[in-house]
Amino acid sequence: MSVFGLRTSNPAFTSYFWKRSHHYTKKRMSIAGIVLKCMLMLLLVCATAFYTWHLYFSGVSVKWYTSIGALVAVFCSVFISYKHSSAKYMLPIYALAKGFFLGGISAYAHKRFPNLPFQAIGTTLVTFFVMLFLYRFRLIRVTREFKAIIITASMSIFMLYFIGWVFWLFDITIPFLWGNSWYAITFNIVTAIVASLSLLLDFDYIHRHVGRAPKSREWLATWGFLITLIWLYVEVLRLLRKLAYWR
Template identity: 35%
Template sequence: MNSNNPFLNNKTFTTATSRNTELSSSKSIGYSQEMTVTGTINRSLILFLLLTASATVIWWMTFNGMNPMAPAIGGAVMGLILVVIAAFKPQYSPYLAPGYALFEGLFIGGISAIFEAMYPTILVQAVGATFVTFIVCLGLYKYKIVKVTEQFKSVVIAATLAIATYYLISWLFSMFTSFVPVHAGNSALSIGISVFVIIIAALNLFLDFDRIEKGAEQKMPKYMEWYSAMGLMITLVWLYIEFLRLLSKLSSKN
């Protein structure tokens, strides 16, 4: 119950901790082979740069006549596949995480280009909102203004699972019936749902920060830096997409 993010859950981190303890007891692992907060930050920056570069390429190609839907869908599918593999084989994260960032960049670049064509300047607003939210949450966590207690984790995880379940059910109904999800459109209720989802996504950042810090304290294997950075990127991508959705709803009302 430490994080709803599939990469930052108890099972994976417990397994990694146990393995690291065994290696340490046999004196076959040193500090350079242990997870650190600084190392995770560096890995996160690398993934962010890879994602941005990939998204920029798709963005440029889109505004030069290419249809962004194919690379966006392809990137989303491949990114999901790498996520699933990493969830079962975290030791391969040093190879899977960069691949995820590149494929997710295709998805982000394509989706962003579509939204930008419909609502000019929405990209800058969404990026700015995501960045500010990340900085604020990081500051609140760093200075212990928001403390990640067990109750806090339980509430955030429960809310996130509720959102995921609602999205899944809505998607299934809309695929096979004429059902229109409540969160579709630009009604006040729809906007309210988007605001709520953004809040929950932001709260997930606290869980991710806490799990990364705890992982470093527990001296997990070095590959967990890539694994943790990948999990953090998933949360940020989710937050960015939700900001795009909210801003598009607000723009369509004008």
């Protein structure tokens, strides 16, 4: 996962996506372009999330909306991974699908623990701006060693979740992954911290390529931010739910 000697834990920012284009263009990646695309995609996420939320509290089962949304989002991510030029077209589909998934899990959480999703959104936004502040003023330096640690931790977490999902298919539950014990809470805190620190790697990567990479790469950068932000939100939501269980 190296790009021009740099690394990031976000799967959207790999060397595969940043190969030099054979078609020269004067337009280059800009912060404004990335911010605009992020805002548009987040609006799409919110649209389908609110729709799924409304269906759930209208008495409609959203199980399939949530499940299919998650599967479509995974498919879009894999497709973009192998055909990076499709990001411009696949990212809106990814955002809409992810909205169905987030709307479903958020509605479930809100029904059992009222206002929990709003707390998770607030915590995610605060974390985002804190990480941006830390990066902007170099209070945490993104060194190669730091990147290596975050990458290793991210991949380890991913593998644990994947193994846990496979075991779940055979009705085997891994307590510290899905349970509400203090071991599970500790694990969730660690994953939330890793997701937060991954934002620093993304900030650093974008900073180093603004003005250099082609304009079209803004779609891939946007995808990368969505992956990290949504991962962070899901981890925060799970953590708050587990903590609320002990209240």
